[in-house]
Amino acid sequence: MLRVYCAGPLFNAAERSEMDSIAATLEAASLTTFLPHRDGLEFAKLKPELEKLGASVEEAAHILDRAIFSLDTYQLLRRCDAVVANLNGRVADEGTVVEASLAWHAGKPLVLFKADARSMLSGSDNPMLTGLGGFEVVDQLAALPQAILDAVARDRARRVEETLESGEEIASLREQGGELSTLAKTLYSTFKKR
Incomplete structure (x- = not known):
């Protein structure tokens, strides 16, 4: 069963809800997902636990930054078969850009999703980002599962x-x-x- 890393902004309830919808759509199509805010480490919950162990506020934050980067990178590069990157917003979330870049460079199947008309460049997104997805952007949530299957089937070797x-x-x-x-x-x- 294909496992898909769901990359996207997670910094407020609406963003997390949108990412939950993306994961649910993929899961309804019999794909498994890794959704960082659901399946990863929660900074706000772990930080007090590290402080209880004697870590300073700064040290706890540093430990969690490294742990989140390590876990998410491992999930994306080793555990997941494909990546969907949610680009909604005027500009894409910077973490999503990094995750999409890692996927592209590692040869992972990558699907860009954007159902939002806002953009930085008069109707177009930055070509340095859209190029990672072969200049194809899926704009319908329901189309994501097939786009992932198509991306997996494509030859990305070169x-x-x-x-x-x-x-x-x-x-x-x-x-x-x-x-x-x-x-x-x-x-x-x-x-x-x-």
Whole structure:
């Protein structure tokens, strides 16, 4: 059974509720999930326990920061088969961006979800983020399970290397200082939708 890491903002009741809905949708489709605020470590509950053991306020916070980073990274990279990243909001939550980046670089299937029209760049999200999901963003909660299955089925073996090769070609053209039209032709032939 596929296990999906659910990345997204968790800093208020509405955000946690939205993440609960994402996990519930995936679980209803027979996928298992890791939801950090449900299945991970709760800072507010563990901090007083560490302080009871003699940790200072700062030391307890430091211990929990390291523990949360370690647990969530382990779950994402070792225990989960795929990642869904909730990008809702004007800009994506910074922790979600890190989790999506880890997934992309590790070759994990990654699905970007955004049902929110707000964005930082006049209707578009930052291409450094959407590129992690192959410039595909799922905007319907009900479509997430199939998008995860599709992402798992896709060949991702050369994803990072292909991106670096394209970047190298573009950098070379830029460094040669050629005509803009030559650069545009290269970009068009390399990246036009197939």
